[in-house]
Amino acid sequence: MLAEKVKKIGFFILFSFIFVFFSQSVAQAISYETLGGRPAYPDPNIKNSSSWFIYNLSPGETKEDGVLVVNNSNKIKTVFIYPADGVVGSSGGFALKQLADKQTEVGTWLTLYPNNPPDFFIDIFQKKKENKITYLCQTSIADLEKDMQEYGFLEKKKHINQNQQELLKEWCKGNKLVKLKLKPQERVIVPFIFKVPQNVDVGEHIGGILIQKVDDNKNINVGGSAVKLTIRIGVRIYETVPGKVVKKLKLEKFSVKKNFKEFDLSRYFFAYWIGKGNPKPEEYIVSSTIKNEGNVSIEHQDIIHIQNLIFKTKKENIERQFQVLRGSKFDSNYGWHNPRFGWYSFQKEIKYKDSNNQVHTLFTDKIKIWIIPWREIVLAIIILIIVYLGYKIWKYRQKKKYGGEGWIKYEIKEGDNINNLAEKYQIKWKVLAKTNKLKPPYTLKTGQTILVPSLNKEEAEKNNNTENEDNVITENNLEKKNKKEKIKLFFQNNKWWIIIIIFILIGIVFIYYLNKNNKAEIKKEISISSVGGEIINNNTEKKEQYINQEIKNISVNEKEKNNFKKVEIVVLNGGAVPGSAGKMKNILKEYGYENVEAKNALNKNYANITLYYSDDKNEELANLIKKEIVEKYSKKKIIVKKANNQEERQKEIVIIIGQDK
Amino acid sequence: MKTKTQTLPPPGQIKKIGRIIKKTLKLVTLVMFLAGLQVLAADWSQLSQTINDGTLAVDIVDSSGASVSNPSVTFGALTYSFDTQDGTGTLGTSDERIRAYNPTSTDTWTVNLAGSSTTATWSDGSHTYDFNDGSGYTDGSDADSVGGQMTVDPSGATITGVSGCSTSNISTGSSDSYVEGTTDNIDLMSASSGAATYCRWDLTGVNLTQGIPAGQSPGTYTLTMNLTIS
Numbered sequence: 001m002l003a004e005k006v007k008k009i010g011f012f013i014l015f016s017f018i019f020v021f022f023s024q025s026v027a028q029a030i031s032y033e034t035l036g037g038r039p040a041y042p043d044p045n046i047k048n049s050s051s052w053f054i055y056n057l058s059p060g061e062t063k064e065d066g067v068l069v070v071n072n073s074n075k076i077k078t079v080f081i082y083p084a085d086g087v088v089g090s091s092g093g094f095a096l097k098q099l100a101d102k103q104t105e106v107g108t109w110l111t112l113y114p115n116n117p118p119d120f121f122i123d124i125f126q127k128k129k130e131n132k133i134t135y136l137c138q139t140s141i142a143d144l145e146k147d148m149q150e151y152g153f154l155e156k157k158k159h160i161n162q163n164q165q166e167l168l169k170e171w172c173k174g175n176k177l178v179k180l181k182l183k184p185q186e187r188v189i190v191p192f193i194f195k196v197p198q199n200v201d202v203g204e205h206i207g208g209i210l211i212q213k214v215d216d217n218k219n220i221n222v223g224g225s226a227v228k229l230t231i232r233i234g235v236r237i238y239e240t241v242p243g244k245v246v247k248k249l250k251l252e253k254f255s256v257k258k259n260f261k262e263f264d265l266s267r268y269f270f271a272y273w274i275g276k277g278n279p280k281p282e283e284y285i286v287s288s289t290i291k292n293e294g295n296v297s298i299e300h301q302d303i304i305h306i307q308n309l310i311f312k313t314k315k316e317n318i319e320r321q322f323q324v325l326r327g328s329k330f331d332s333n334y335g336w337h338n339p340r341f342g343w344y345s346f347q348k349e350i351k352y353k354d355s356n357n358q359v360h361t362l363f364t365d366k367i368k369i370w371i372i373p374w375r376e377i378v379l380a381i382i383i384l385i386i387v388y389l390g391y392k393i394w395k396y397r398q399k400k401k402y403g404g405e406g407w408i409k410y411e412i413k414e415g416d417n418i419n420n421l422a423e424k425y426q427i428k429w430k431v432l433a434k435t436n437k438l439k440p441p442y443t444l445k446t447g448q449t450i451l452v453p454s455l456n457k458e459e460a461e462k463n464n465n466t467e468n469e470d471n472v473i474t475e476n477n478l479e480k481k482n483k484k485e486k487i488k489l490f491f492q493n494n495k496w497w498i499i500i501i502i503f504i505l506i507g508i509v510f511i512y513y514l515n516k517n518n519k520a521e522i523k524k525e526i527s528i529s530s531v532g533g534e535i536i537n538n539n540t541e542k543k544e545q546y547i548n549q550e551i552k553n554i555s556v557n558e559k560e561k562n563n564f565k566k567v568e569i570v571v572l573n574g575g576a577v578p579g580s581a582g583k584m585k586n587i588l589k590e591y592g593y594e595n596v597e598a599k600n601a602l603n604k605n606y607a608n609i610t611l612y613y614s615d616d617k618n619e620e621l622a623n624l625i626k627k628e629i630v631e632k633y634s635k636k637k638i639i640v641k642k643a644n645n646q647e648e649r650q651k652e653i654v655i656i657i658g659q660d661k
Numbered sequence: 662m663k664t665k666t667q668t669l670p671p672p673g674q675i676k677k678i679g680r681i682i683k684k685t686l687k688l689v690t691l692v693m694f695l696a697g698l699q700v701l702a703a704d705w706s707q708l709s710q711t712i713n714d715g716t717l718a719v720d721i722v723d724s725s726g727a728s729v730s731n732p733s734v735t736f737g738a739l740t741y742s743f744d745t746q747d748g749t750g751t752l753g754t755s756d757e758r759i760r761a762y763n764p765t766s767t768d769t770w771t772v773n774l775a776g777s778s779t780t781a782t783w784s785d786g787s788h789t790y791d792f793n794d795g796s797g798y799t800d801g802s803d804a805d806s807v808g809g810q811m812t813v814d815p816s817g818a819t820i821t822g823v824s825g826c827s828t829s830n831i832s833t834g835s836s837d838s839y840v841e842g843t844t845d846n847i848d849l850m851s852a853s854s855g856a857a858t859y860c861r862w863d864l865t866g867v868n869l870t871q872g873i874p875a876g877q878s879p880g881t882y883t884l885t886m887n888l889t890i891s
Contacts, residue, residue, distance in 0.1 A: 034728065034762060036716025051717065051767035070716050073728065087846060090837040093771035094891055095846035100778030208891055215731075215885075225748065225882045227734040227869065230777065233718055234891030259816075285816075299854065320830060321854035323769065333816070333835055 035079060035182075037211040037235045040066035040189045052236040053209075057196045059241060064131050066189040067209050067235055071182035078214040081178040081190055083110035086206030086236070092290075092322075092330030096208045096234045099177070106207025106237055111174030112192045118167040120160070123153040133193055137172035141165060179214070194239070202243030203295025204326045208234040238297070245355040246294040249324065253289040254364040256346045259335075262374045283335040284369070288348050290332070292324040299323050300352035302332055309343040309368065340373040358586060361579050381506070402434045407451040418442045425453045564621050568595045569653040574606030576657040584629070584657060591628050602647055606658025608637040612648040622653055715764035715859075719772055719890035722760045722863075726823075729757050734869060745798040745875045752849075753818060753865035760823070761850065761890055762861050768830075770890055771851040772864070774813060777885040779841050780804050783871075785880030790873060792884055793839035798872050803841040808874040812838040813847040818866040820850060826860035833864070846889075 042050040057063055071077045082099055085107040089095040097103060113133050117125050121136060124147060128135050139147070141160055148154035160168075178190060192209075212232040260282040286304050299321060306316040324330040338344075346369070350362040399405075410421075418438070422429035433442050436450045444450070491498065569588060573581040581598035588596045613622040622640045630638060643649040648656070721732035734757075736750040752774070753759045761772055782789040782805060790809035795801050799808040814836035822828050834848035850864050 034718035034720045036718045036762075038716045038765070048767045048769075051765050068716075072716075072718070089771060089773045089834070089846040089848035090844050091834040091848040091851070093773060093834070093846075093848040093851045095771065095773045095775070095848070096889060096891055097845075098775060098778050098887060100780070101845075210889070212887070225736045225738075225783075226884075227736075227750065227752070228883055228885045229721060229732040229734070230885060230887050231719060231721070231732075232887050232889040233716070234889055235717075236891055323854075331835060333832070 034072050035077060035211050035213060035231070035233055036070040036072055037081075037209065037233050038068050038070075039235065040068040052238060053194075055194065055237070055239045056242055057194070057239060059196050059198045059200050061196050062134055063194045064134050064191065065194060066191045067211075068187060068189050069180065069182065069211055070187045071184060074184045076181060076183055078179065078181050080212040080214055081112060081114075081180060081209065082176060082212075083107045083112070083192075083209050083237075084207060084234075086208060086325070088325050088328040090331075091333075092324060092328055094206070094234075094236060094323075094325065096210060096232075099210070099212065106205050106239060109196060109239075110192055110194050110207070110209070110237070111176065112178050112190055113171075113174050114178045114180065114190050115171070117171050118164065120164050121168060124148050124151060127151055127153075133172075133174075133191060136168070137193075194237070196239065196241065200241055201295070202241050203245065204297050205239045205241065206297070206325060207237045207239075209237065210234050240296060245296050247296060247298050247352065247354045248293040249298055249300060249350060249352050249360070249362065250291045250293055251288065251348070251350055251362045251364060252291050252329070253287070254348050254367070255287050256336075256367050256369060257285050257287065259283060259285050263378075282338070284338050286334045286336055286346055286348075288332055288350075288364075290322075290324055290330045290350060292326055292328055292330070295326055297323050297325050298352050300350055303349040303351070304334055304336075305345075305347045305349060306336065307345045309345055338371055340371065340376065342371045344369055344371065361582070363578055377506075381503075402431060404435045404451040406454055407435065408454045409449050410452040412444045412446055412448040412450065414446050416444055416446075418444060421450075421452065425455070427453055564624060565592045566594055567618070567621055567653060568651045569593055569597075569625075569655065570651040571596065571598045571655045571657065572601035572647070573599070574601035574656040574658045575604040576659060580657045584655060587629060587632055588625070593625075601656055606656045608639060608658055609633060610656050610658070611638070611640045612643040612654040612656065613640070614643045614649045614652055614654075616642075618652050625653065625655070717765055717767075717770055717890055718762040719888060720760050720762070721757050721888070723756050724758075726760070732757055736869075736871065739873070741877075741879050743876055746873050748871040748873055750869045750871075752813075752867040752869055753863075755865065759849065759864040759867075759888065760861055761852075761864070763852070763857075764859050766858055768854055768856045768858050769852055771848055772888065772890045773834075773846040773848045774867075775846045775887050775889065776839065777887055779845050781884060781886075782807060783809065783882040783884045785878075785882045788878040788880055788882075790877055790882070792871065793841040793845070795840040795843065798874050800874075808872075810838050810840075810872045812836060812870045812872075813849070814868040814870070815847075815849045815864070817868065818849070818864055821863045821865070822857075823861040823863060826862060827857045828862065830854070830856035831862055833867075849888075 038051055039049060039053055046054050048054065053065065055063055067081070069079065069081060071079075080099060083103070083106065084096040084098070084101075085103050085105045087095045087097055097107060116122055117136055121144075124144070125132050125136055136144075145154060145160055148160075149156050149158075154160070174193065180188060180190075182188065210232050211234075213230060215228070215230055288302075290300070292298055300323075302320045302322055304318040306318070307313070318334060320332070320334075322330060322332060345366040347366045348364045351359055353359055418429045418432060421444075422432050425432070429442075432438075432450075432452070438444075438450075571581040571584045571588070581600070585596045585598040611622040611626055613619050619640070619642070626638050626640055641648075643654060648654050721729045723729055734750045734752045736748040739746055739748055759772065761770070763770060776792055779793065782791050789805075790807045791800070791803070791805055792809060792811040794803055794805075794808050794810050796808060797810050800806055801808070815833040816836050818833050820828050820831050820833060830853045831850065832853070833850055837844055837847050839845065839847065849867055850862070
């Protein structure tokens with residue numbers, strides 16, 4: 001019984017041991033040994049405010065805030081903290097200036113206050129719940145004294161002396177650069193004041209607060225010439241000065257470029273032998289450049305439409321979202337993993353919302369590209385050549401062995417058979433049979449003529465000549481035969497020339513398509529259609545300037561004008577670039593027309609812009625609209641006409657936008 | 662004949678010894694159990710604290726994810742030349758990879774590389790050459806009097822998600838060269854809207870090519886550059 005109890009307890013101990021052991025290994029915390037920073041007091045009502053400082057301050061306005069600086073590592077880290085201007089990276093990404101660079105904008109609007117104020121003022125400072133720094137630095141000495149006396153931090157009838165005032169003044173200057181030593185896992189909030197100058201322009205201004213690791217071992221030898229790296233973490237600042245916000249994007253460039261060479265052997269062999277790692281992927285790079293002409297950052301939807309033109313399969317639509325900073329250009333690149341063969345078209349679509357929340361869409365023209373599998377073609381040709389050469393060599397050897405060269409004619413006598421003839425002429429019976437193209441059972445008829453090896457040279461030569469004569473005679477005979485055999489003979493006699501010509505033609509086609517593919521990248525840089533901007537088409541040969549449009553003098557009184565604004569108008573796209581009707585609709589809405597819709601016309605063969613009025617009473621309105629829009633469409637021909645058919649008569653005013661003619 | 666005899670302790674004493682053994686074993690078991698709980702409790706509290714510290718970060722780490730203390734990019738040794746020549750190096754190798762951390766709910770960020778200042782130069786203590794001269798190998802109209810230009814090509818680099826993180830909407834930048842005052846920051850990697858959050862990514866294989874002026878004096882040159890995430 002004791003033994004049983006000891007056994008039970010033993011199992012329990014074993015269980016506890018396992019429990020302890022595995023609990024040690026299970027409880028591993030997830031951590032990363034880096035520095036970090038973020039806003040100390042994010043506003044949950046503002047998106048991304050937990051990661052970025054997002055302000056809407058007016059000129060002269062001040063905001064007191066703080067940045068949380070974190071040391072996630074298990075070592076002491078020393079850091080620099082400083083504000084910097086925002087700049088645009090090489091591909092349009094967000095970037096910040098360096099510590100040593102001169103700050104001119106947002107980098108100068110921020111002042112850090114890492115330390116507490118002078119001891120004398122600590123109590124009143126901590127008494128304030130918010131805007132402590134602003135209070136301490138902007139309150140007059142007299143008011144400060146009053147408050148301190150009220151709270152009992154300063155005896156009545158006593159004053160803040162000159163020295164204390166100087167110390168406070170010095171402290172209120174703050175710091176542009178702070179050096180902090182952070183213990184392992186320490187988190188520190190560094191307060192700051194953000195003040196927008198009086199003379200800044202409306203719109204978005206970007207900058208950030210940098211947390212930069214101080215390099216303690218600057219002189220460490222890394223064994224040769226090297227780039228030494230320092231790590232920085234930037235907490236972005238987006239300050240939008242209120243006022244008229246302009247959001248406008250312009251699509252500047254669009255290209256499709258092959259980023260690999262068909263016959264770059266190093267990709268396949270040397271990359272692995274030398275061990276340079278994975279070779280660059282083979283792909284086509286679809287690139288575009290977008291310019292932000294507004295005064296704030298704009299988020300936009302970037303869609304690439306790719307279609308197979310041979311099989312007309314469903315379009316492949318690649319959607320991404322990017323941000324373009326104010327006044328900057330954004331380059332987007334997309335690596336398309338291409339198939340080895342096909343005919344494809346590429347088109348880019350950009351969508352963004354303007355300040356009125358209206359969606360603008362920009363389209364490029366389509367770029368069409370042939371993808372030819374040159375590598376496979378050349379490989380196939382090389383294989384064919386090898387096979388052909390192999391076949392020729394084999395044929396040559398066969399001919400040499402079984403062709404009967406130097407053999408003479410022999411008439412079969414009675415008693416001759418293949419075996420005794422083979423023995424007589426010291427050859428194998430199979431060679432004799434194959435040379436004379438004998439079929440089983442290899443019976444020889446008396447009087448039959450076959451070829452046998454010559455037993456002396458002279459006879460062999462004489463026989464060759466006879467054979468050549470025979471061949472000539474044969475050829476002469478063939479000339480008289482039908483066309484098919486003539487062609488066959490032509491190819492047999494000139495096959496090498498034909499093969500060479502084919503190779504030359506393939507080479508020419510290859511070089512032509514090589515150049516054509518390369519040119520695709522610049523083909524459509526400027527053929528871009530836009531709803532939110534101008535239509536630019538340098539390939540258009542006709543550039544008609546409709547500067548002196550005939551515009552009737554329209555004078556309407558206010559009441560009539562108000563009535564006109566309520567008229568029903570429809571704008572139809574009758575063959576113009578996609579989005580033209582929507583653009584016109586927006587323009588009319590800006591001019592106060594309330595009932596405007598945009599659609600596609602049934603007929604796509606309209607030319608220029610035509611305003612159709614259904615009733616004569618609307619002719620005046622049509623001319624008024626023409627007068628209003630002529631400025632926006634100065635390069636287009638605008639005509640006013642009476643409606644002729646149902647499509648032109650569907651509303652009181654129908655505007656049809658057609659192709660430029 | 663001798664016989665061995667064993668003398669057993671009295672039955673009461675056996676029982677007493679048994680009770681002592683039992684109690685000792687129970688005590689040991691209890692102590693070990695409590696020790697196990699303690700470990701779990703301590704590590705649980707540590708785990709939750711770490712999750713709360715979400716801040717965007719970038720670092721150079723080795724293949725095990727440990728931070729590299731003095732990260733650098735070594736350029737292959739060259740021989741003195743009367744002509745211009747190029748030095749090459751790779752930023753982001755298996756032992757020194759660029760790791761971007763995003764343990765936040767904001768999906769957009771960018772990693773870029775810049776000189777420590779726009780006027781920084783390669784230096785061996787006595788001689789210098791530039792990294793951002795727009796004229797390339799020769800000195801242009803920038804602030805210094807030396808030529809030299811560095812090209813950074815992240816287009817062929819590889820982005821790998823750590824622990825299965827998706828690389829969708831994470832892209833490398835384009836190849837570009839530094840030009841003082843015009844191209845001071847080259848984007849290496851960026852995340853656009855829709856990219857994964859609470860994730861980490863490694864970047865390896867960024868090619869650096871430094872154009873070196875003709876007749877550059879022999880020496881061991883270094884240039885300090887800043888890797889920034891924002």
